[in-house]
Amino acid sequence: MSNAWRRKIISAIAEGFCAIAVLLALIPLAMILFYVVKQGFTSLNWAFFTQMPKPVGEAGGGMANAIVGTLILIAIAALLAVPIGCICGIHLAEYPTSKFSSIVRFAADVLNGVPSIVVGMFAYIIAVLPVKRFSAFAGGLALAVLMLPTVVRTTEELLRLVPAGLREGALALGATRTSAVFTVIVPAALPGILTGVLVALARVAGETAPLLFTAFGNRFWSISLRQPIASLTQQVYLYANSAYDDWHRQAWAGAFLLVMIILTLSIIARLSVRRLERMNRP
Amino acid sequence: MRRSADDRVFRITTGMFAAIVLLLVIGIGFELWRQSMLSIDKFGFRFWTGRVWDPVSGEFGALPFIWGTLYSSFLALLLSTPIALGIAIYISELSPGMLRQPLAYLTELLAAIPSIVYGLWGVFVLTPIVRKLELLLPESLRRTPFFSGPPLGVGMGMAAIILSIMVIPFTSSVAREILKNVPIAQREAAYALGATRWEAIKVAIGFGKTGIIGAIMLGLGRALGETMAVTMVIGNNPQISPSLYAPQYTMAAVIANEFTEAADDLYLHALIEIGLLLFIITIFVNFISRFFIWTTKQRMVRPA
């Protein structure tokens, strides 16, 4: 029956296309990783990590201030987003069906979809404009807002996974809700929550747009929260846009470092998830 | 009773933290609106239809940026959707069991690469390649409005390509979730009627249709807000053109480039107004996307 034949051929072709689609996505991935490693790894040297950027046009120098800057920025982001996000997540997990929780959950979803540059604008308006100065704090604030939805969602999901028996046991021993939550339930979910936080940090470490007019960047060494601060991502952007080959080289090095940081954090996260699953299955 | 007082305190305290999230969303919208008043008052609706963006003379029309954002996102969806769906289908239906996890992980890796790295790679590696391809394009096609203009490499076409790569993992992972949750009874019904494997897959897609549209819209939301990779390869020229060769400008890109140079308040407010529009559009698109995905998931839990 030729109709059956035709359909089988169509089926094979369609399935083949799907396989090609996978290749089409993996090829750019491979290319990016290849170039980042090839151009970036070779440009990494001790100077990159320890030296400051040289004046325009001079070769050499490094991104020490930018590396430290990124670390400071994500530290600020974590300090702001983790407490707020976790407690919000705790509330959502403890009162999952309340109207208020639904609204907050929806708001977190909305926040998740706001473009990072718009969040940067917001941070500019509330943290830069009033004091008429760019600052590391403003940059950290922008990153915190970007991280917040992820922390909330991770915390809520992980708390919901904690077996109900744990809570009942604590309450049966006379614990108040507060103490049951903070001494039993949260600790049980803590490894997973920390993993989620790591993943969120990895993601915001790679952000550039919101820092452009909050942290603003700084040619010099600065670790003050109230001054502009350099960041790895912004420095890479700056160097990439320049006309100097040496700066291009350093941009690749910065990109390589960024990708390494993110990959490492995500691998740690994945391994912890695996270990967690094994721990929770007796 | 001690416990209920503690309960109340607990609920209110944690609730206050939760309210921060809510206040943030409202706050962002409010502040963006408040800080774009000068521009809203001066230009009104003309802001969205004006084609001239001239900070020097104080004339601000945002149409080129709206065009750039919408056109680049639309093209990105055109390229990414078939590939993302193909990946989702392959991973969830066709691939050998052992490959499933690694392929899923690799696809998600695409989402983990920072935007600036995409931009770097786009500018230094992909643009020269695309430029060579642009030069090779036959003369007959070069005369159509879609490929007119000098082949610079950077331009709408490059932006569309980079955006589509960045969007693929988002659409693909949601589509995969949806396909995984289609009840197996649907596929069995198709097989029992003599369907081929692809026909059975089509039945599954049909069942999860709404959710898959939601997945595509999720990708759209991502593309609309993308900044760094786009601004590095799109050419940053506020012109409206259907040509893939022409350098153009998006809302996110103009904000990124000009925000720190906005010397006067009107200029700043005009940029913030663009940010406000971006905010509203992405909220809207994401809302619809989540609604579609949620509806489909509901249907899968209770099929009939």
Next chain:
Amino acid sequence: MLTAIDMERFNAALAPSAAALESMNAKISVRDFDFFYGSAKVLHGITLDIPDRQVTALIGPSGCGKSTFIRSINRMNDIIPNARAKGTISIDGRAIYSSDTDVVSLRRRVGMVFQKSNPFPKSIYDNIAYGLRIGGMRNRRELNNVVERSLIRAALWDEVKDRLNESAFALSGGQQQRLCIARALAVDPEVLLMDEPASALDPIATTKIEELIWDLKVNYTIVIVTHNMQQAARVSDRTAFFMLGRLVEYADTKTIFMNPKEKMTEDYVTGRFG
């Protein structure tokens, strides 16, 4: 030089035995059929003949393999990973587990109705037309005819003829199941496999399905899995009793229920165990 004994053996080999004669009228012929899920053997040496245009019921306690067996007849088990079959199942004399079997056409000849009705999220019309459309039928008039005919045969036409474009999900559970039967009938199968078709339905809907089966057997060979023994007794011509993956007894329904040969059969049909 052939001896007399050889001649005797030779003639015996040529003359068809009673069993062989019976199997020549069988629509579906099963010989030494084993089935494995991975390394677990779930069917052991099943051998039976299912006669044409009769209703054959498969009964037995949960987990006895009757569902696995019926799903082997249209090779639905193929979609389960690590599933393996050994032995032969033949339909009209042709083995269906051979390397040149076209599974797609097999499944058009052997239709299936599932325990829980599974209509597509389409209109009533499009549900029934689905099998026809993938088979290449495009002509609107032909489609209309077959859709109507299938719905009539499934005793659903009068109830839905004015709302063919409505969603299939708007129908009641019993109606949806009859829709699924109509959908299976539309592609004109010769055999209809029914895996506990009424177990999710209320008594009235169940009766309707049973009446339908009785009417359908004039034109189709029907194999039905049921855990409801009264149903098997009401509806079938022959009954096969499965237990722990083996065929314990197979005979015409009256014998199985009134006069079973095996003690296990008797225990089961009289309700002495599960």
